[in-house]
Amino acid sequence: MAKQKSVIKEHILLPEHVKLTDKEKEAVLKHYGIAQRQLPKIFKNDAAIAELDAKPGDIIKIIRNSPTAGQTIFYRGVTDV
Amino acid sequence: MADEEQPKETPEEVQEAPVVAAQQTKQEDAQEKKEKSDIYVGLPVISKKVKAIEFSILSPKLIKKMAVCKVVTPELYDKEGYPVDGGLMDTRMGVIDPGLVCRTDGRKLKDCPGYFGYIELARPVVHIKFAGLILSIIKASCSECGRVLIPANKFDAAKKKLDQVESESGLAARRKAIKDIIASMKTVSKCPHCKAKQPNLTLEKPTTYFEDEKRISPIELRARLEKIPDEDIELFGLSPRHFRPEWAILTVLPIPPVTMRPSITLESGERSEDDLTHKLGDIVRINQRLFENINAGAPEIIIEDLWDLLQYHITTYFDNAVPQLPPARHRSGQPLKTLTERIKSKDGRIRHNLAGKRTNFSARTVVSPDPMLALNEVGVPKVIAMKLTVPERVNTWNIEYLKGFVKNGPAAYPGSNYIVRPDGRKKRITDETKEASLEELQPGYIVERHLMDGDVAIFNRQPSLHRMSMMCHRVRVMPGMTLRLNPAVCHPYNADFDGDEMNLHIPQTEEARAEAEILMEVQTQLISPRYGLSVIGCVQxxxxxxxxxxxxxxxxxxxxxxxxxxxxxxxxxxxxxxxxxxxxxxxxxxxxxxxxxxxxxxxxxxxxxxxxxxxxxxxxxxxxxxxxxxxxxxxxxxxxxxxxxxxxxxxxxxxxxxxxxxxxxxxGFTVGIADTDLPEDAAAEVRKTLDEARQKVNLFIDEYKNNKLDTFPGKTLEETLELRILETLNNARNETGAIVAEYANPHSFTKIMADSGARGNLLNLAQMAACVGQQAMRGKRIEKGYKGRTLSCFRKGDLMPAAHGFIKNGFKGGLEPWEFFFGSVTGRDSLMDTALRTPKSGYLYRRLANAMQDLKVEYDSTVRDSGGTIIQFSYGEDGIDVSRSEKGMLNVKRIIQAAL
The missing domain is CATH 1.10.274.100 (RNA polymerase Rpb1, domain 3)
Known part of the structure; x- marks a missing residue:
């Protein structure tokens, strides 16, 4: 299992996923003026964040390569439903 | 301002109104005070989140509570023509005659919403829509004690299991599980609670129940249903607060407000009642007779006959298309449209009135081109311009101008069709009333004048897939019977002139006109929000x-x-x-x-x-x-x-x-067959190219037969041969194309069209002049047909170009019979493909558009839905408004140059 996780993590199609600290989390929510539930969602068991030990309520920052903008940042709230 | 005053007045007037209505007004009043500081003065702003919607059926108690009167007589009007008290048109249930006042709220026609009444049924009657449910509930419960036919020790487990099913696979699964439980209880013959033997209950459709061959009356049924305890009802998926099963057997019947079944007055002055009123009249009449017979102690047979008749009338009142019953008819023989028919199917309330909105002040006809119109103009036939009108308010400065329209009347252009008095009353202008209207006209009136040049109109062609499918044009009234548009704007509408029809709408208020002009006029739509370039350009x-x-x-x-x-x-x-x-x-x-x-x-x-x-x-x-x-x-x-x-x-x-x-x-511009003529040496070159290709294919076939062909990796020998042949033949055709392109007369109009990109391409020209080329199906040469060969004129196993769909002739030279056939094969194939794909992709797009329809870019450039949930953190990931970009990109170089 452990081996499989790392395989997914190194896949070229998987963008970088980072778990935000509480402080960063506050900043993101405040910046967009939203509540946690208004964020796009990611399931807590998602393979991409398996190693981040994310719990519902956390926010994941995704750094993607974009065909239109070069690099973009996306946020997802961790959920278990 | 007028709106603001109303709620304050009403409480005094509605003193006698039913409790529910009074409470509502009070609430609104309170709301009103709270919202006073709000910018929407006068309109009570209700900003509450809907938490849940509950559906329930009416209990007899509730029916009586919400009723404003009891209907006791089938008569509608008295000798003077006034509604009878206690009749179906009782003025307490609302009014439909101008001049009469509703006795419940004191309001007049159009202001009075109407109120329910009720009738007390002499004998209970089965509600047809619940007949099936009643059967399964009674079958699943004991005829003696009313308990569900599940042993007491298993009852909780069954309930728990349902909850578990719901949490695992949703409500639909729970409903299915309930159905299974009910079905499983059909075989239980002894009540597990009181040990009573269970009779066999059947439903003789539509509404007669038999128990072991003996008919049981709705009274008995109702008594059984009453016995079932609340806890057991929950097992059936019903909430006892909203749905006690005995309520499905009617003892009182609500009478809908008069306002939802208005009568119409015919030209002869005769009154024609609504279908519902007719049906309710039947119900009331039979019900009264039943009462009288019961009170007079009539024989049981007579009472039962009347009872059945009452059941029939009430059943058809709810649904006049019950399979087993003859539909109730008018005297003319046409079936009545009762409650279910009002709601159901294409002409019902849902599809006809709620989902199918229609507009006034609109026109639709065939479109045809007129390049002398401006791009933002639309040519409107005079006949249409005289039907569509624009309201113009009279003031001291334009009164003479507007009088001119009234003078012309509806028959002369530019005239007018109506004038509207300040109180909102519309008056039609005819030759007789023209003089009077002219006399009457003064500031404050509105003249509905004919459509004229320069008026604002919204032009549309379905399917309206993007915002350029509905654009604002200026009207140009012209002779003819078609709507005219500049051929350059065909592209955004995706219109052509092979019989296409388009719609025209005339905005009726200043606000609508301003909005259309600013947001929708053709020039505002020039740059496509899809690719950031002009959607309108020259064509053909x-x-x-x-x-x-x-x-x-x-x-x-x-x-x-x-x-x-x-x-x-x-x-x-x-x-x-x-x-x-x-x-x-x-x-x-x-x-x-x-x-x-x-x-x-x-x-x-x-x-x-x-x-x-x-x-x-x-x-x-x-x-x-x-x-x-x-x-x-x-x-x-x-x-x-x-x-x-x-x-x-x-x-x-x-x-x-x-x-x-x-x-x-x-x-001068024309095309002819001569455009495809080739000089003799070019034709010879084409022949030589095709000949060489044939020899090359021959060579491959020989190599293949002698097993000397080198196979491509991962392919079989046969596949390799096919690929080689296909490649050779395609190259040959391309070469002929190049020859044609080289030798074709650059001054021929066919060539000019291809070169300029107006229509057609060089391949089309080459196909006409030299060689049509290989016909392919699914990326392969044609293989279908007989065993081992495509057509009976070839030998089995023939691998030559001609035997597998290579057309070596050009269209002008003429095709061999088999070549023509191969052409038809691929032609049919692509025809079927497009015919099947178009509706599929259209529906796919529709679903996509519907799913995204209320997403919007907020001021912080995030894309959010109506609930504020973020879909994209920056629109399109780069935050660029494509319709303000150049081909989706920002020209940074030019911007800097401009700034310097």
Missing amino acids: DAISGNYILTRNLEMPRNDALDILYTIGVTDFSRLPKKERVSGKEVFSVLLPDDFSFVGESKARDENRSREVIIREGKLIKGIMDRANLGEGSGLLLRNIHQKYGKDFTLDLLGKLFRLGIEVLFRH
């Missing part, structure tokens, strides 16, 4: 014309002036003052004199260069063709739009279009 002849003009045309200055004047140019100072002018100089007249541009054309000039240079408003070098004038291509139009604005661009587009057409008109 306009491109050919500009190509011919700018390639190497010369003409006397007078001819040039003539052309320019025809297309709408009046300032000729930019045309060089010399005897003969070049086409490029004529074209340059249209360009602004400080415009510079460098780009590429599609076609090559004599020196095989594709460069296009415009300097200081002069076309110095290059050919204008589709690459620069066409829709969705090239930055020429985009840059002009950027620099000179939408109105200039729109005007320029119209002129460019007309210029192309006008040039063709004077130059």
Whole structure:
């Protein structure tokens, strides 16, 4: 299992996923003026964040390569439903 | 302001109103006070989140509580024609006659919403819509004690299991599980609670129940249902608070308000009642007779007959299409439209009234082209212009002007059809009333005058897939029977003139007109939000014309002036003052004199260069063709739009279009078979190419037969051969295409169309002149047909080009029979493919559009849905509004240059 996780993590199609600290989390929510539930969602068991030990309520920052903008940042709230 | 006062007045007036209504007004009043400071003065703003919607059936108690009167007589009106008290048209249930006042709320026609009444049924009656449910509930419960036929120790487990099913796989699964439980109890013959033997209950459709061959009455049924305890009802998926099963057997019947079943007065002055009123009349009549017979102690048979009749009437009142019953009919024999029919199917409330909205002040006919219209104009037939109207309010300054329309009346153009008095009453203008109306007209009145040139209209073609499918045009009233549009705006509407129809809507208020002008006018839609280039450009002849003009045309200055004047140019100072002018100089007249541009054309000039240079408003070098004038291509139009604005661009587009057409008109333009003629040596070259290809294929086949062919990796020998042959033949066809392109007369109009991008391409020309080429199905040569061969005129196993769909002749030379057949095979295949794919992709797009319809870009450039949930953190990941970009990108270089 452990081996499989790392395989997914190194896949070229998987963008970088980072778990935000509480402080960063506050900043993101405040910046967009939203509540946690208004964020796009990611399931807590998602393979991409398996190693981040994310719990519902956390926010994941995704750094993607974009065909239109070069690099973009996306946020997802961790959920278990 | 008037709205603000109303709620304050009503409480006094509604003193006698039913409890529910009074509470509502009080609430609204409170709301009103709270919202006073709000900007929406006068309108009670209700901003509450809907938490849940509960559905329930009416209990007899509730029916009585919400009723304002009891209906006791089938009579409708008395001798004077006033509604009878206690009749079906009782004025306590609302009024439908002008002049009468509702006795419940004191309001008049149109203000009174109407109130429910009720009738007390002499005997209970089964509600047809619940007949099936009643059967399964009674079957699943004990006839003696009313408990569900599940042993007490298993009851909780069953309930728990249902909850578990719901949490695992949803409500639908729970409903299915309930059905299974009920079905499983059919076989239980002894009650597990009181050990009573269970009789066999059956439903004789529609509403008669039998228990062991003996009929049981609704009274008995109701008694059984009453016995079932609340806890057990929950097992059936019903909430006892909202649905006690005995309520499904009617003891009182609500009478809907008069306002939802208004009678109509015929021309003869006779009254014709609504279908529902008719049906309710039947119910009340039979019900009264039943009462009388019961009280008089009539024989049981008579009472039962009447009871059945009452059941029939109430059943057809709810649903007049019950399979086992003859539908209740009018005297004319046409079936009554009762409650279910009102809601159901295409002409029902849902699909007809709620989902199917219709508009007034709209027109629809066939469209046809008129390049002399501006792009933002629409030609409207006079007959339509005299039906569609624009309301204009009379004031002291325009009264004489508006009187002119009234004077003309509805039959002369430009006239008017109606005048509206300040109190909102509409008056039709006819030849008789014309004088009186003219006399009456004064400031404050509204004249609905005929549509005139310059009026604002919204033009639309279905399917309305993007915002350019509905644009605002200016009206041009013209003779004829079709709506006219400039062919250049066909592209955004995706219209052509093979019989297409389009719709026209006339906005009726200043606000609507302003909104249409600012947001929807054609010039505001020039740059596509999909790809950031102009969606409107030259097409077809306009491109050919500009190509011919700018390639190497010369003409006397007078001819040039003539052309320019025809297309709408009046300032000729930019045309060089010399005897003969070049086409490029004529074209340059249209360009602004400080415009510079460098780009590429599609076609090559004599020196095989594709460069296009415009300097200081002069076309110095290059050919204008589709690459620069066409829709969705090239930055020429985009840059002009950027620099000179939408109105200039729109005007320029119209002129460019007309210029192309006008040039063709004077130059002459035609196509003929001779366009595809090849010089003798070119034809020989084509023959040689095809011959060589055939020999090469022969060689491959020989190698294959002698097993000398090198196989491609991962392919079988046969596959390799096929690939080789296909490649050879395709190359041969391409070579013939190149030969045709080289030798084709560059002055032939077919070639001009292909070069300029107006229509067709070189491949089409080559197919006509030289060789149609290989017909392929699914990327392979044709293999279908007989065993081992495609057609019976070939030998089995023949691998030669001709036997597998290679058409070596051109269309002009004529096809061999088998070649024609192969052409038909692929033709049919692609026809089926498009016919099947179009609706599928259309539906796919529709679903996508519906799913995304209320997403919106907020001021912080995030994309959010109506609930505020973020979909994208920056629109399109780069935050660029494509309709303000150049081909989806920002031209940073130019922006910096402009800033310096």
